[in-house]
Amino acid sequence: MTPIELKILDSRVGAEFPLPQYATPGSAGLDLRACLDAPLTLAPGETQLLPTGMAIHIKDPALCATILPRSGLGHKHGIVLGNLVGLIDSDYQGQLMVSCWNRGHSTFTIEPGERIAQLVILPIVQAQFTVVEEFAQSERGAGGFGSSGRQ
Numbered sequence: 594m595t596p597i598e599l600k601i602l603d604s605r606v607g608a609e610f611p612l613p614q615y616a617t618p619g620s621a622g623l624d625l626r627a628c629l630d631a632p633l634t635l636a637p638g639e640t641q642l643l644p645t646g647m648a649i650h651i652k653d654p655a656l657c658a659t660i661l662p663r664s665g666l667g668h669k670h671g672i673v674l675g676n677l678v679g680l681i682d683s684d685y686q687g688q689l690m691v692s693c694w695n696r697g698h699s700t701f702t703i704e705p706g707e708r709i710a711q712l713v714i715l716p717i718v719q720a721q722f723t724v725v726e727e728f729a730q731s732e733r734g735a736g737g738f739g740s741s742g743r744q
């Protein structure tokens with residue numbers, strides 16, 4: 594386990610709303626909860642930025658966090674992320690925010706404390722680019738975007 598600092602910005606976090614935790618020993622993600630004062634209704638097509646009531650400071654530039662949708666909410670109810678994937682930089686110290694997008698056809702109500710997305714901590718490699726005139730030829734070369742066909 595990698596220690597990461599977490600600041601509670603809303604006193605309900607860690608009390609009525611549990612802190613993010615790995616649900617099982619093999620979990621990759623920690624569920625994030627909507628730190629709302631009242632239920633929030635998302636109409637079809639609507640996007641709202643929801644607070645989580647907490648901040649993390651990852652510190653280590655060799656790590657980042659991503660915010661991903663929960664599969665049940667996304668698949669069954671069309672509740673995904675307005676930014677598709679959220680990327681949390683290692684030097685970000687502000688509140689973790691979740692952009693919730695109702696891409697479905699029905700209104701969906703998010704309750705205070707409801708688990709709306711998941712946080713996944715990942716390793717990062719920062720690159721330093723070396724500008725060259727030519728690349729050593731690879732097997733693929735510039736082929737892409739379906740160049741290998743469909744079957």
Ligand SMILES: O=c1ccn([C@H]2C[C@H](O)[C@@H](COP(=O)(O)OP(=O)(O)OP(=O)(O)O)O2)c(=O)[nH]1
Binds near residue numbers: 676679685688689691
């Ligand atoms: O779903 C998200 C995505 C980002 N962030 C925070 C953490 C991240 O480190 C910061 C900046 O995110 P990003 O670089 O993706 O956004 P930007 O539009 O490029 O903003 P900036 O100009 O602040 O970098 O916003 C969130 O809280 N939730």
Ligand SMILES: [Mg+2]
């Ligand atoms: Mg940015």
